Amino acid sequence: MALKITQIKGTVGTKPKHRDNLRSLGLKRIRHTVIRPDTPEVRGMILAVRHLIVVEEVAGE
Structure with missing residues (x-):
């Protein structure tokens, strides 16, 4: 099982830890x-x- 992850909002004004998580993803x-x-x-x-x-599950990897 894999996850399809799409960023829907920007990082302006977010915490540095959140920006780091997005970059790690x-x-x-x-x-x-x-x-x-x-x-x-x-x-x-x-x-x-x-x-x-937004996260969706996809069948393959």
């Missing part, structure tokens, strides 16, 4: 989409920035 700009494996580490980063992203 591989997101660089609004409407940028990445595919990441469904691991506890990735889920934790998603939880921290859930107000800035």
Whole structure:
């Protein structure tokens, strides 16, 4: 199982830790989409920035 993560809001005015989480997920700009494996580490980063992203489950990796 993999997760499709799309950034929907910008990082201006957000905490540095949130910006770091987005960068660690591989997101660089609004409407940028990445595919990441469904691991506890990735889920934790998603939880921290859930107000800035949209997450969908995809079948493959």
